[in-house]
Amino acid sequence: MTEASEDESQKHAQEKQSSHKCSKLRSWLFSTDHKVIAFQYIITGMLMAVIGGYMAYVFRMQLAFPGEEVPGFGWVSPGNYNALVTNHGTIMIFWVAMPILLAGFGNFLIPLMIGCDDMVFPRLNRLSFQIFFISALVIIASLHVAGGGFGGAWTAYPPLSTNPDYNLTPLGAVLWVVAVALEFVAFLIGGINFVTTTMNARAPGMGMMRIPLVVWMIVIASILFMVSVGPLIAGAVMLLSDQLAGTAFYDPTNGGDPLLWQHLFWFFGHPEVYVVLLPAMGVVAEIIPVFARKKFFGYKAALYVTIATGVLSFFVWAHHQFVSGIDPRMAHLFTVTTLLISVPIAELCFLFIATLFGGSIEFRTPMLWAIAFLVEFLLGGVTGIYLGSSGSDIYFHDTYFVVAHFHYTFFPIAIIGMFAGITHWFPKAFGRHLNEKWGKIHFWGTIIPFNFIFIPMFFLGLGGQHRRIFDYRHFPELALNDLQDLRILATVATCVLIAFQIPFVINFFRSMRKGKEAGENPWNATTLEWSTSSPPPHGNWETLPTVHRGPYEYGIPEVKEDYLPQHIETPQTSNG
Amino acid sequence: MNKNTDEHKHPDYKKIYYSLLILLVISIWGPVFALNIDNRTMLVGTVLLTAFGVGLIKATMVVAWFMHLDIEVKVVRRLLAVCIAFLILLFAGVAPEVLCFDGENRDADPDPIYEYPKKDITKPAH
Amino acid sequence: MSETYHPPLATSRKSAGLPTARLGTWWVVASEVVIFGGLVVSFVMYRMRHGEIWADQASHTKLYAGALNTFVLLTSSYFAVCAHKAAEVGDGKKAANLLVRTILLGGVFLCVKAYEYTSEILAGYGPKADLFWSFYYTATGLHGFHVVAGMVIMGFVAKDAAKGKFLHRVECIGIYWHFVDIVWIFLFPLFYIASGL
Numbered sequence: 001m002t003e004a005s006e007d008e009s010q011k012h013a014q015e016k017q018s019s020h021k022c023s024k025l026r027s028w029l030f031s032t033d034h035k036v037i038a039f040q041y042i043i044t045g046m047l048m049a050v051i052g053g054y055m056a057y058v059f060r061m062q063l064a065f066p067g068e069e070v071p072g073f074g075w076v077s078p079g080n081y082n083a084l085v086t087n088h089g090t091i092m093i094f095w096v097a098m099p100i101l102l103a104g105f106g107n108f109l110i111p112l113m114i115g116c117d118d119m120v121f122p123r124l125n126r127l128s129f130q131i132f133f134i135s136a137l138v139i140i141a142s143l144h145v146a147g148g149g150f151g152g153a154w155t156a157y158p159p160l161s162t163n164p165d166y167n168l169t170p171l172g173a174v175l176w177v178v179a180v181a182l183e184f185v186a187f188l189i190g191g192i193n194f195v196t197t198t199m200n201a202r203a204p205g206m207g208m209m210r211i212p213l214v215v216w217m218i219v220i221a222s223i224l225f226m227v228s229v230g231p232l233i234a235g236a237v238m239l240l241s242d243q244l245a246g247t248a249f250y251d252p253t254n255g256g257d258p259l260l261w262q263h264l265f266w267f268f269g270h271p272e273v274y275v276v277l278l279p280a281m282g283v284v285a286e287i288i289p290v291f292a293r294k295k296f297f298g299y300k301a302a303l304y305v306t307i308a309t310g311v312l313s314f315f316v317w318a319h320h321q322f323v324s325g326i327d328p329r330m331a332h333l334f335t336v337t338t339l340l341i342s343v344p345i346a347e348l349c350f351l352f353i354a355t356l357f358g359g360s361i362e363f364r365t366p367m368l369w370a371i372a373f374l375v376e377f378l379l380g381g382v383t384g385i386y387l388g389s390s391g392s393d394i395y396f397h398d399t400y401f402v403v404a405h406f407h408y409t410f411f412p413i414a415i416i417g418m419f420a421g422i423t424h425w426f427p428k429a430f431g432r433h434l435n436e437k438w439g440k441i442h443f444w445g446t447i448i449p450f451n452f453i454f455i456p457m458f459f460l461g462l463g464g465q466h467r468r469i470f471d472y473r474h475f476p477e478l479a480l481n482d483l484q485d486l487r488i489l490a491t492v493a494t495c496v497l498i499a500f501q502i503p504f505v506i507n508f509f510r511s512m513r514k515g516k517e518a519g520e521n522p523w524n525a526t527t528l529e530w531s532t533s534s535p536p537p538h539g540n541w542e543t544l545p546t547v548h549r550g551p552y553e554y555g556i557p558e559v560k561e562d563y564l565p566q567h568i569e570t571p572q573t574s575n576g
Numbered sequence: 577m578n579k580n581t582d583e584h585k586h587p588d589y590k591k592i593y594y595s596l597l598i599l600l601v602i603s604i605w606g607p608v609f610a611l612n613i614d615n616r617t618m619l620v621g622t623v624l625l626t627a628f629g630v631g632l633i634k635a636t637m638v639v640a641w642f643m644h645l646d647i648e649v650k651v652v653r654r655l656l657a658v659c660i661a662f663l664i665l666l667f668a669g670v671a672p673e674v675l676c677f678d679g680e681n682r683d684a685d686p687d688p689i690y691e692y693p694k695k696d697i698t699k700p701a702h
Numbered sequence: 703m704s705e706t707y708h709p710p711l712a713t714s715r716k717s718a719g720l721p722t723a724r725l726g727t728w729w730v731v732a733s734e735v736v737i738f739g740g741l742v743v744s745f746v747m748y749r750m751r752h753g754e755i756w757a758d759q760a761s762h763t764k765l766y767a768g769a770l771n772t773f774v775l776l777t778s779s780y781f782a783v784c785a786h787k788a789a790e791v792g793d794g795k796k797a798a799n800l801l802v803r804t805i806l807l808g809g810v811f812l813c814v815k816a817y818e819y820t821s822e823i824l825a826g827y828g829p830k831a832d833l834f835w836s837f838y839y840t841a842t843g844l845h846g847f848h849v850v851a852g853m854v855i856m857g858f859v860a861k862d863a864a865k866g867k868f869l870h871r872v873e874c875i876g877i878y879w880h881f882v883d884i885v886w887i888f889l890f891p892l893f894y895i896a897s898g899l
């Protein structure tokens with residue numbers, strides 16, 4: 001950050017100076033620079049991940065060693081257990097995956113990759129983060145109010161979520177809804193900024209088909225979010241009024257219908273899983289060509305397939321409600337659409353594999369994460385097929401099979417995708433390399449325990465173990481020793497996984513200051529962000545770049561180096 | 577063309593405004609008038625047409641000429657169309673469930689199509 | 703801080719073919735369309751389901767007040783679009799003047815609304831009287847909130863416009879205001895005049 005300020009234009013320098021008067025911290029906190037805001041989003045997201053991880057640790061310990069005190073928490077009551085599980089899910093999706101993948105990477109990458117100096121509405125961007133930050137505080141506060149945190153699952157089905165007589169958390173439930181609603185508003189504002197920026201502020205020459213895939217995917221994800229969240233915001237207003245004013249929107253005895261909430265929730269909820277999936281896919285799509293030194297296989301196909309996924313994701317929501325008493329004919333319909341949506345997603349995975357095929361692959365840490373994403377996500381997607389068939393889902397629904405399924409999708413997205421992105425763009429953001437050896441230790445220390453946590457859960461689910469049960473000793477057929485052994489295995493693996501995050505944290509903060517200098521373009525990549533200094537100055541470039549070609553020109557025989565950046569005008573040919 | 581605004585021809589706003597007012601009168605008068613109609617289908621038809629049909633026309637007029645969607649770039653029109661299309665989808669998917677308020681599939685006396693086979697399932701089939 | 707704030711170059715680019723501020727406004731409108739849309743879709747479903755009972759309830763809303771409010775909002779929209787026309791030829795004073803009229807009409811709208819709310823509640827039709835009324839207060843309340851937000855923003859825009867600054871914003875706030883108007887155009891038949899069904 002110090003070097004960069006020298007390169008800034010007069011105007012920005014003056015701006016800096018005036019803000020220097022009110023302390024550095026303050027100007028950092030209130031900065032409108034998209035890179036600073038991205039950093040704030042990512043740091044907040046990672047801190048929330050620590051909280052969410054701690055919750056997972058506590059309830060896993062409870063399941064493995066029921067009735068015993070959990071070190072670092074104490075005795076877990078049934079109410080505690082419910083609140084922990086509910087808020088673990090909510091936090092991991094809304095306060096970890098969303099801010100890091102969508103808002104964090106979106107903020108950092110969009111202006112840098114499309115070649116402009118900032119978001120088009122920088123102050124709105126700031127506002128979006130501030131609302132998000134407040135929402136994070138509210139969700140944390142909701143755990144500490146009288147009655148404890150909300151324990152009615154992250155789906156918040158009424159009447160459990162609306163009636164304090166049932167959920168026993170009159171305040172926690174209300175704050176939970178408020179926090180989620182605030183978070184929606186924050187991402188609506190942020191999403192509008194992303195979409196407008198990408199539509200209107202692209203560098204000269206950056207045509208639609210020259211936009212890097214990750215930007216496309218973040219934009220499509222923002223649009224999906226925007227279109228799907230509206231009805232849920234309306235639904236949340238109704239839920240809140242049921243909670244606070246005692247209205248009957250979801251109360252069947254007074255003319256309402258609890259199914260309405262389920263529909264509104266999943267009409268948002270299923271597109272939402274693609275909202276977080278697409279940015280992670282995009283990150284992988286950026287990393288693979290760089291480390292395979294090959295042009296992305298089928299750029300246009302990838303784009304169309306992504307759009308198809310986005311559209312289809314609106315047609316599948318009721319597969320979460322197969323056992324809610326929906327009409328069986330509806331269930332058939334949604335089975336078909338659900339199975340259909342795995343086609344474009346599989347297609348995308350094939351495009352990744354085709355890009356890898358025949359490339360000169362270099363297994364640096366980002367590449368390891370990217371490949372791990374493909375492998376692990378595949379398992380998540382394949383198990384989705386079993387759940388999407390309404391017949392088999394009647395058995396699987398609400399068992400640990402579902403839990404394992406969505407962790408095989410969400411973990412690759414939120415954790416593997418996040419680490420892939422962070423390790424890939426760390427040199428750009430801080431001008432220094434992460435330590436490669438510790439990166440690999442962290443990688444294997446995360447991937448191996450991850451599989452040991454969730455593969456047992458598939459078997460537990462097949463064995464009939466239902467979700468959201470505090471103590472399986474109360475159920476004779478679930479208290480069997482072989483099931484308990486699997487639970488203990490998953491819990492031990494959880495602890496190992498959490499322990500292996502420590503090397504990452506140390507590596508991150510050490511490398512920020514002491515890592516090897518990275519220079520402008522350490523990976524020899526072609527997209528625009530690598531054409532400015534690392535870290536980029538305020539305003540990103542001294543003169544904004546112009547684009548001359550598509551984003552993935554690797555392994556070209558005619559040029560001296562094997563790659564051709566987007567901003568270079570005439571290629572340096574090796575044979576004159 | 578200026579950087580921040582792009583100028584364009586303006587329709588006669590006063591005329592549009594007056595036509596909107598006339599439509600407003602129609603949309604109020606129509607449903608009130610409809611109350612005198614005996615035929616139920618005619619009644620419903622008149623109410624729908626005058627209340628919602630005319631409302632739709634009013635909305636279209638405001639969108640097209642006050643918000644200038646008629647001369648706006650295509651992408652904006654498409655994006656609004658997409659939003660509305662998904663709302664229709666939401667209605668189409670949810671209404672069959674929420675409208676069957678007797679609890680067709682949750683009822684003690686279910687629709688005959690879904691009735692469980694009456695045979696004793698506790699005994700093996702063969 | 704706003705003194706030292708300079709919009710980035712990105713804001714002045716136009717690769718989609720329209721000014722950034724307007725594009726952003728359209729996205730705001732699109733996201734609001736689905737919010738109100740979700741509410742209206744839910745209402746329509748319940749309305750169809752409770753047919754006659756709700757028709758009976760709907761006949762207790764005040765048709766004349768709703769009609770007056772539609773008239774008020776349509777007129778305010780007319781002023782807003784005239785303000786846009788004035789702003790486009792650079793007449794900030796006139797634009798500001800017209801915007802102030804729009805704001806005043808927004809105030810009239812809210813007064814009528816307040817009168818309606820009080821008399822309904824006094825007559826025993828509070829938010830909990832029936833699910834119909836819950837919807838009535840939620841939908842009109844959410845809409846009223848948008849009216850207030852529009853008035854506040856319009857106040858800032860008018861203040862700048864009077865000094866001839868940021869005239870392009872007049873069009874953007876206009877688009878938003880017309881959208882709020884359109885929401886009312888749909889709420890009006892839904893809650894007030896379709897009582898015959």
Ligand code: HEM
Nearest residue numbers: 273277319320342381384385387388397398402406409410
């Ligand atoms: C690729 C095709 C996919 C299919 C066919 C599929 C199918 C399903 C089905 C049918 C369920 C409901 C199971 C039940 O509750 O009985 C489900 C649950 C779930 N899925 Fe997927 N899914 C897919 C991809 C994904 C992705 C990409 C994500 C996340 C990014 C995801 C996240 C979830 C979550 C969070 C749940 C559990 C919701 C709850 O709490 O009840 N799924 N999936």
Ligand SMILES: [Cu+2]
Nearest residue numbers: 270317319320
């Ligand atoms: Cu789903």
